Amino acid sequence: MQNSNDLKSYLELLSKAGADKAQCTLNKRRLFEINVESDEISLLRTTYNQELNLNVIRNQARGNININQITDSAVKKAARQAVRIAESSQPDEAHDISPGPLNKKFEKGPDREDRNKMYELLAEFLHQVQQKYPLINLEQVNFRFYNNNRQLSNTNNVYLSEQKSFYTFSTMFMAKKGDQTSSFNHTRFSSLNLQEGLLKKGSIAQLLAQSEKQIKTKSIPEKFTGDIIITPDCLSDFINMYINISLRDNPLIEGTSMFADQLEQKAADSKFTLYSRPVDPDTAGGYFITGDGFLSENAVIFKNGVLKRFLLSQYGANKTGREMSNNRGGAYVVEPGEMTRNKIIKTVDRGLLVARFSGGSPNQNGDFSGIAKNSFYIEKGQIKYPVAETMISGNLKNIFNNIGAISNKRINFGDDILPWILTTGITISGGN
Amino acid sequence: MKEINLKKYKKHFKGYTELRLQENKQVNISFVNGSNKNNIQDSSAGVSARVNQNGAWGFASTPGTSRNDVKNIINEAQKNASFLARRKKTKKELNKKYNGRGDWDYSTAKPRLSQKELVQFMQKLDNHIEQKYTKLKSRSLFLNTLDMEKRLLTSESQVSYSLFPRSFIYVKLSTEKNGEKFEITDSFGGLGHFEDNFSEPADLYSEINELYNHLMKKREGVYAEAGSCECILDSELAGILAHEAFGHTVEADLVKSGSVAETYMNKKVAAPAVSMIDYANKAFGETCPVPVHVDDEGIQARDTVIIEDGILKSYMHNRETAREFDAEPTGHGRAFSFSDEPLIRMRNTAILPGEHTLSEMISSIEDGYYLIRPSNGQADSTSEFMFGIILGYKIKNGKLGRAIRDTTISGVAVDVLQSVSMISDDITWISSGMCGKKQSIPVGLGGPAVKCRVNLGGR
Numbered sequence: 069m070q071n072s073n074d075l076k077s078y079l080e081l082l083s084k085a086g087a088d089k090a091q092c093t094l095n096k097r098r099l100f101e102i103n104v105e106s107d108e109i110s111l112l113r114t115t116y117n118q119e120l121n122l123n124v125i126r127n128q129a130r131g132n133i134n135i136n137q138i139t140d141s142a143v144k145k146a147a148r149q150a151v152r153i154a155e156s157s158q159p160d161e162a163h164d165i166s167p168g169p170l171n172k173k174f175e176k177g178p179d180r181e182d183r184n185k186m187y188e189l190l191a192e193f194l195h196q197v198q199q200k201y202p203l204i205n206l207e208q209v210n211f212r213f214y215n216n217n218r219q220l221s222n223t224n225n226v227y228l229s230e231q232k233s234f235y236t237f238s239t240m241f242m243a244k245k246g247d248q249t250s251s252f253n254h255t256r257f258s259s260l261n262l263q264e265g266l267l268k269k270g271s272i273a274q275l276l277a278q279s280e281k282q283i284k285t286k287s288i289p290e291k292f293t294g295d296i297i298i299t300p301d302c303l304s305d306f307i308n309m310y311i312n313i314s315l316r317d318n319p320l321i322e323g324t325s326m327f328a329d330q331l332e333q334k335a336a337d338s339k340f341t342l343y344s345r346p347v348d349p350d351t352a353g354g355y356f357i358t359g360d361g362f363l364s365e366n367a368v369i370f371k372n373g374v375l376k377r378f379l380l381s382q383y384g385a386n387k388t389g390r391e392m393s394n395n396r397g398g399a400y401v402v403e404p405g406e407m408t409r410n411k412i413i414k415t416v417d418r419g420l421l422v423a424r425f426s427g428g429s430p431n432q433n434g435d436f437s438g439i440a441k442n443s444f445y446i447e448k449g450q451i452k453y454p455v456a457e458t459m460i461s462g463n464l465k466n467i468f469n470n471i472g473a474i475s476n477k478r479i480n481f482g483d484d485i486l487p488w489i490l491t492t493g494i495t496i497s498g499g500n
Numbered sequence: 501m502k503e504i505n506l507k508k509y510k511k512h513f514k515g516y517t518e519l520r521l522q523e524n525k526q527v528n529i530s531f532v533n534g535s536n537k538n539n540i541q542d543s544s545a546g547v548s549a550r551v552n553q554n555g556a557w558g559f560a561s562t563p564g565t566s567r568n569d570v571k572n573i574i575n576e577a578q579k580n581a582s583f584l585a586r587r588k589k590t591k592k593e594l595n596k597k598y599n600g601r602g603d604w605d606y607s608t609a610k611p612r613l614s615q616k617e618l619v620q621f622m623q624k625l626d627n628h629i630e631q632k633y634t635k636l637k638s639r640s641l642f643l644n645t646l647d648m649e650k651r652l653l654t655s656e657s658q659v660s661y662s663l664f665p666r667s668f669i670y671v672k673l674s675t676e677k678n679g680e681k682f683e684i685t686d687s688f689g690g691l692g693h694f695e696d697n698f699s700e701p702a703d704l705y706s707e708i709n710e711l712y713n714h715l716m717k718k719r720e721g722v723y724a725e726a727g728s729c730e731c732i733l734d735s736e737l738a739g740i741l742a743h744e745a746f747g748h749t750v751e752a753d754l755v756k757s758g759s760v761a762e763t764y765m766n767k768k769v770a771a772p773a774v775s776m777i778d779y780a781n782k783a784f785g786e787t788c789p790v791p792v793h794v795d796d797e798g799i800q801a802r803d804t805v806i807i808e809d810g811i812l813k814s815y816m817h818n819r820e821t822a823r824e825f826d827a828e829p830t831g832h833g834r835a836f837s838f839s840d841e842p843l844i845r846m847r848n849t850a851i852l853p854g855e856h857t858l859s860e861m862i863s864s865i866e867d868g869y870y871l872i873r874p875s876n877g878q879a880d881s882t883s884e885f886m887f888g889i890i891l892g893y894k895i896k897n898g899k900l901g902r903a904i905r906d907t908t909i910s911g912v913a914v915d916v917l918q919s920v921s922m923i924s925d926d927i928t929w930i931s932s933g934m935c936g937k938k939q940s941i942p943v944g945l946g947g948p949a950v951k952c953r954v955n956l957g958g959r
Contacts, residue, residue, distance in 0.1 A: 099839075105753060105756075105757070106753065106756040106757045107757075109556075109584060109587075109588075110556070110557055110584075111556075111557040111558070111559060111584075111841065112556075112557070112558050112559070112580040112581070112583055112584050113558075113559040113560070113580065113841060114559070114560045114561075114576060114580060115548075115559075115560070115561045115562075115839040116561065116562045116563065116564075117544075117546070117561075117562075117563055117839055118563055119544070129536070129539075130536075130538075130539065131539055131540075132538070132539065132540040132541070133540070133541045133542070134540070134541070134542040134543065134544075135543050136543065136544050136545060136546065136563045137502075137543070137545055137563060137565075138563075149541065152615065153539050153540075153541060153615050154539075155616070156539065156614065156615040156616035156618075156619050157536050157539040157619060158531075158535070158536035158619065158623060159536075160535050160536060160537075162535070183583075187583075187587065191587075205757050205758040206757075207754065207757035207758070207881070208757070208938070210938070242757070242758055242881045244758040247760075247762070247763040249758055249759065249760045249762075249881050249882050250881075250882070251880045251881065251882055251884065252880060252881045291726055291727060318532070318640075321532050321533065321535075321537075322532060322533060322637075322638035322640065322674065323533075323637060323638055324637065324638055324674050324681050324683070326681075383537070387535065426878045426880070426886045427886060427888065427908055427957075428875050428876060428886070428887070428888020428889065428890075428906065428907070428908040428957075429875050429876055429888055431681070431682075431683060431905070431906040432674065432681035432682075432683055433680050433681050435905065435906060437726075437906075437907055437908040437957025438886055438888075438908050438910075438957065439884065439886045439908075439910045441880065441884075457884060457910060457911070457912065457955060459726060459908065459910055459955055459956075459957040460957075461726060461907075461908075461957045495726055497726040497727055497955070497957070498955075
């Protein structure tokens with residue numbers, strides 16, 4: 069097990085090789101996984117890996133090398149090569165490493181997996197699904213335990229260490245009756261412990277029940293502009309799309325972000341408040357250290373519709389002249405609303421309950437289109453039938469600015485905590 | 501990759517065992533608006549063992565390659581398999597033996613460029629774009645090279661070896677009009693080291709000029725009209741239709757899980773003009789973009805005829821599903837990294853060329869679209885698919901019209917393939933993307949242009 073002294077010696081190697089500034093990150097990962105394929109427990113997998121990243125700045129040009137064969141001679145060779153890579157790069161004043169001095173250690177999660185318990189819970193889950201949802205075929209289940217150790221040190225006298233372990237469960241499934249098949253659906257959750265049955269977690273039971281109703285689907289009567297209710301599973305995709313095209317390094321450096329000039333301005337409906345909480349003690353996973361060596365923090369991204377921060381790295385901030393963020397997204401929590409989900413459905417004159425979105429990447433203006441999968445047609449406040457081949461088109465800005473209601477109940481995925489959201493003005497079209 | 505004699509570990513095998521030594525090496529260089537954002541070398545190497553006991557699989561991997569590391573990882577895979585086998589109610593032995601073997605090395609014979617020369621190549625390309633195309637709002641260039649080197653020993657076979665390199669330059673151009681942003685991307689490269697795919701930046705100038713012209717037309721583009729319509733899917737889209745929309749539904753693990761193709765064997769799934777093959781390593785007299793000779797289960801790779809004259813002829817198998825379906829495996833068990841287990845994956849999936857020219861096909865459409873480039877694609881167990889479209893044109897009265905803005909197409913693959921009425925007489929491969937199915941892996945997608953009906957997203 070490498071320790072802070074090893075990292076220190078790697079930094080010395082880099083300095084000797086010619087680095088002006090250097091940062092080393094050592095990741096050690098152990099994964100334990102039980103796999104289900106076609107309703108049967110099929111594979112037990114353990115993997116060990118380690119990655120050493122040597123990040124060098126020389127004459128303001130940066131070079132990076134990643135290796136996983138970490139012997140003395142391999143590290144010496146990699147250190148020389150990292151400096152050579154920096155020498156081959158073009159200089160950029162924006163390159164830097166995190167400032168020190170700083171010395172912090174973090175720990176979260178159990179030391180080891182309880183593999184017998186994992187197996188028992190999974191076997192119980194398979195049995196329960198077979199009993200309660202006889203039409204469901206479990207295409208794949210991955211039940212995992214991650215044990216990750218990450219150490220970061222740099223020539224500014226920074227040493228940060230993060231020991232993190234957690235369970236994740238993801239499943240992909242479909243319903244089948246005779247020769248008819250529903251669309252597949254999937255969901256997941258993460259957890260720091262194994263206290264309760266898997267079927268009770270996240271949205272699993274709800275989605276399995278929905279899939280059994282989605283074997284026979286129907287086309288919508290005609291193309292129309294209507295409302296959609298986005299489910300918590302699906303909301304996670306929309307939030308990520310919104311953030312990725314507007315708040316991160318690349319769109320802001322390229323100058324293509326639609327929110328480049330909208331910090332502290334209204335960029336979403338006033339009902340929408342979005343937090344990112346990677347360092348919450350209850351968040352499974354999350355991160356205490358950012359990729360570029362800063363202490364992470366929880367943050368509010370949208371407060372009552374007002375954009376509160378960009379998610380810029382040190383490089384992105386230096387490049388754009390904006391403030392760096394110690395929060396890089398993830399572990400998203402949306403503030404709940406006041407209406408029940410059923411009450412929200414009753415307010416919809418014509419629209420869809422969208423449980424999964426299969427779409428193209430949105431363009432830089434936020435325009436998107438894609439198929440509403442595993443979704444239901446709503447008319448006059450009632451869910452009518454599961455839809456076939458139904459396309460939804462709109463703009464992400466409109467989605468988040470035209471929020472009609474947010475549900476009071478949320479799904480806790482172990483990292484994200486998300487509600488149902490009603491939004492308006494979506495073009496809905498079928499294959500007819 | 502470190503040289504290890506895998507054969508000496510065969511004495512530690514108990515039951516069916518795979519022992520794989522693998523190294524993936526990558527180079528990533530990016531320029532964003534002229535700034536050299538990244539310049540990275542990455543190497544990930546290690547050993548994995550996969551063991552089958554009574555139908556239960558155990559897998560273990562480690563980056564360590566010492567004698568003890570390898571012995572320990574075989575032992576851990578055996579323990580993992582035993583853990584499941586003890587709890588399994590039904591026993592299913594892998595009783596049929598296969599003996600794939602051989603060495604394949606696609607390395608360049610040319611002298612290798614240094615990292616500095618690669619950076620200079622990218623910078624020269626970036627300078628050219630900056631100087632020539634002043635209407636651009638932003639530009640991003642990204643070089644990715646991947647060398648995948650594997651050595652495999654199974655309890656049934658001799659050691660096989662492969663070195664598969666690929667290299668791609670991705671170009672993204674953006675512009676603005678009236679405050680609205682427009683973007684277009686393309687990729688250049690394919691199988692082989694950088695030196696085999698690129699010699700001078702100037703060799704790419706005409707293709708980049710074409711890309712820029714498309715962007716300028718897209719800037720003046722219109723929204724597609726939502727609904728069902730007649731389209732020509734150009735080769736890139738036909739390739740993704742073959743792979744994503746239909747190919748995934750006939751991977752035998754998905755068939756087992758209930759994909760709609762379960763009841764389609766030997767039935768009509770496409771128009772009679774449609775044939776589709778997943779090629780192992782050679783097609784139309786040339787090496788495919790992702791050549792597979794022996795897969796990661798030690799099976800000698802062969803072509804798989806999926807659709808012949810519109811009739812479904814075969815699923816794609818690994819050892820296990822081949823036994824269950826009483827079929828022969830043809831080499832689809834593939835893993836991306838040393839720490840990944842082999843899964844059923846496509847290799848080079850293509851719709852075969854027909855007899856029409858593209859211009860004849862465009863002339864035949866009164867009101868429809870010519871769709872050229874996908875951004876991404878997803879498929880479903882029902883064979884319903886979705887592709888993002890980032891480049892396309894309207895067709896009116898047999899002539900190309902205005903460019904369209906980004907949109908999405910969807911359809912049910914079997915319906916769309918049945919609606920195919922014309923197929924062009926050429927074929928183009930794309931292989932710059934990765935296919936995601938638990939792990940990402942390189943795949944080749946090939947196609948002529950096809951005329952068919954799909955649903956279009958839009959306004």
